[in-house]
Amino acid sequence: MPHDDDHVPRRRARSVFVDITPLRESPAFAKLWTGTAVAQIGAQVTIVAVGLHVYALTESTLAVSFVALWALGPMILAGFVGGALADTYDRRRVALVTAIVAWVSISVMATIAFLDVSVTWPYYALAAVNAAAATILGATRGAILPRLLSPQLLPAAAALSGITMGLAITVGPAVAGVLVASVGFPWTYLLDAVLFTGAFLGILSLPTLTPDGPRRALGLDSVLESLRFLRHAPNVRATFVWDLIAMILGSPRVVFPAAGALVLGGGPITVGILTAAFAVGALLSGLFSGPLGAVRLQGRAVTLAVAAFGACTALFGVVLLGTGLIVGPGAPGEPVVPAIVLACIALAGTGAADNVSAVFRTTILQTAAPDDVRGRMQGLFYVVVAGGPRIGDLVAGGLATLIALWAPPLIGGILILGIMLVLVRTARGFMRYDAHAPTP
Structure with a gap:
């Protein structure tokens, strides 16, 4: 019959692995984390696919670099504006609206790809809109988490978020390469549009999350x-x-x-x-x-x-x-x-x-x-x-x-x-x- 001491090494071994307590303690966080994990894989698929698509249209590495350049300004602006929005309005509503904008931009990108649009500026513009919306969504999500979890669980929540991002960066580019080579760019973008619906899973389950303190003018x-x-x-x-x-x-x-x-x-x-x-x-x-x-x-x-x-x-x-x-x-x-x-x-x-x-x-x-x-x-x-x-x-x-x-x-x-x-x-x-x- 095993003694209690026999279980100590096993408990210590388990403690080395990621702490999933936030997923058990907060159903709202669990749904938000799951939806974000699915959506992030799709986002990485599109990031790689847009670069490959622009290169296929132009055969120019410089043209590919413009994808990130076009997105940088909107992302920085969105960081300031998005943070202010999250401190002014119901954070659930801000997250939902920006998720809709991001989903629409991906869907339009898939549509013009199916229509075989061969000029690059629509892809630049849509990628910039998507990046800006993702920035606002990420900033709002970061402000939401402390309202769903106790401070002691936030390091574990951050580690869980790191896992999803690492998984997305590892899996997403590989999936993009396989899909682009096998079914083409339109269907690759469409996959992101489908996967991004996962983001709505967590957001819709959130309660109203009005910022503390007096309401500020935006x-x-x-x-x-x-x-x-x-x-x-x-x-x-x-x-x-x-x-x-x-x-x-x-x-x-x-x-x-x-x-x-x-x-x-x-x-x-x-x-x-x-x-x-x-x-x-x-x-x-x-x-x-x-x-x-x-x-x-x-x-x-x-x-x-x-x-x-x-x-x-x-x-x-x-x-x-x-x-x-x-x-x-x-x-x-x-x-x-x-x-x-x-x-x-x-x-x-x-x-x-x-x-x-x-x-x-x-x-x-x-x-x-x-x-x-x-x-x-x-x-x-x-x-x-x-x-x-x-x-x-x-x-x-x-x-x-x-x-x-x-x-x-x-x-x-x-x-x-x-x-x-x-x-x-x-x-x-x-x-x-x-x-x-x-x-x-």
Whole structure:
């Protein structure tokens, strides 16, 4: 007959895995999470499909880059406006209206694809509308979660959200590639329109969620008020600054195509593997995120996670540098498999570290910001998420052009690691941030 002690290791082993308590404790969160997970896969399908479609129409990589460029401005504007909307009106209604706008944009894209529209501007415009609506929806959803869950469950909720995003980034592009090759672009867009209906599942089940505090008029003053709040909220502000440091200095994705062609070998296949490695790391860190809920010093945890992100980014740079020295100038004849494996391990580490950082940054933002300003803080979060990596792409492209392909990840990673080690010593307030007594 087994003793009680026999079950202790088993309970400890289970505690390592992601905490699904939020799904059990809040049926509203469970439905919202499930619907979002389904919709995110469809969103990743469309992101890849639009790029492939534009390239098929133009045979221009520059034209493909314009998809993101067209969307950047609307996404940033939507981050500010969407946050203000979420702090002014019933958040359930804001989420529902923006979900309808996103679904209509996807449906129209599928329709014009079926009609064989071959000019690119409608696809640019619809992708921008969809990205803006998704930004408002994401900001509103982030402001809703603290109303559905206790503060103690928010880290687990953030980890669950990280799993869905990692799964979407891993599965969505693969599904898009298979569908585009087998059934074409119109049916691929249509799949997203069908999957996106999952988003309505969670939103429709929500109760009325009017923001706390006096009702504010929507306008510039509302946005300026959120910026004034940020000036006097060092912990919330730090979550944005730390993320910007990581994304601006540690975004080497623009070197992936050249690395696959000139250093690691394997061409587009290697690029796909490198891209997937980051997502797989994020997904695995989410699956094994159980212990994160017990961390109290979340500011220190963010800083150490970003430092680990920098170290792994630098390791990717070392792989490129070492492989380049061994292989020599020019394209390698065959894929350099050991180097590709090491590069994937490094990038999986960056994905895992980035996800851990995101769990704690999201939790700090949701618990430390008062409810009446929470939507606008979530909107600013999306502005940072949208803008930081794109600035990072410019920095990485410049370094790669001026020095070499290994320079952006190696130099950027070392800088991130060094800055975080300094901040561990100097940013004492953020290092003392206590999840049991959250302060902005």
